[in-house]
Amino acid sequence: MRCELETVLHLDNGFDLRPAAPGDAATIALWMAQPHIRQWWQQDWSVERWAQSLAAQSSGEHSIPCMAALGSEDLGYVELYRVRYDRLAEYYAYEEHDWGVHVAIGDITRVGRGIGRKLLRSLADALLRADPRCRRVVAEPDARNTPSVRAFAAAGFVSQGELQLPEKTALLMVRTRTVEALR
Numbered sequence: 001m002r003c004e005l006e007t008v009l010h011l012d013n014g015f016d017l018r019p020a021a022p023g024d025a026a027t028i029a030l031w032m033a034q035p036h037i038r039q040w041w042q043q044d045w046s047v048e049r050w051a052q053s054l055a056a057q058s059s060g061e062h063s064i065p066c067m068a069a070l071g072s073e074d075l076g077y078v079e080l081y082r083v084r085y086d087r088l089a090e091y092y093a094y095e096e097h098d099w100g101v102h103v104a105i106g107d108i109t110r111v112g113r114g115i116g117r118k119l120l121r122s123l124a125d126a127l128l129r130a131d132p133r134c135r136r137v138v139a140e141p142d143a144r145n146t147p148s149v150r151a152f153a154a155a156g157f158v159s160q161g162e163l164q165l166p167e168k169t170a171l172l173m174v175r176t177r178t179v180e181a182l183r
Helices: 022-032 035-041 047-059 114-128 146-154
Strands: 015-019 063-070 071-084 099-107 136-141 158-165 168-176
Touching: 015 114, 022 035, 022 047, 022 071, 035 099, 047 063, 063 099, 063 114, 071 114, 099 114, 114 136, 114 146, 146 168
Parallel strands: 099 136
Antiparallel strands: 015 063, 063 071, 071 099, 136 168, 158 168
């Protein structure tokens, strides 16, 4: 599965994506403790637990933990994953090359300013350009997380209905390959 992300990946709209390292654990732990993230991610973990999680993810085959930046400032945490290796594959008719994304805008000063939708569009476009076999990028935000659902919709993701996951009722949000995504 590994789409190695060893350096900074420059995305559209001025975003950069780089691999998250255990040294980012303090920042991620701070972000995950904020109410606008804690409620939905439920990963208000210690710095030590985040460092362990990042190290495990980085050495595994399941997901790629990343830090998203705008300009030179980190503003969010991103996980990229192949759906076929994720439990999400049990809940919809996935295609072999579907990519999934989890995004948390941690910098509270950037929330509610359209940054999320721009980042989501840039991420989806970059994944579709980088992997010609991928036809879809998916996400499964909590159906009650209206700001997240709106951001995905504004980024070109379309709701494909509800999924009942063990911890939440999610909306399956799908961004398909388009001519625009290939530019």
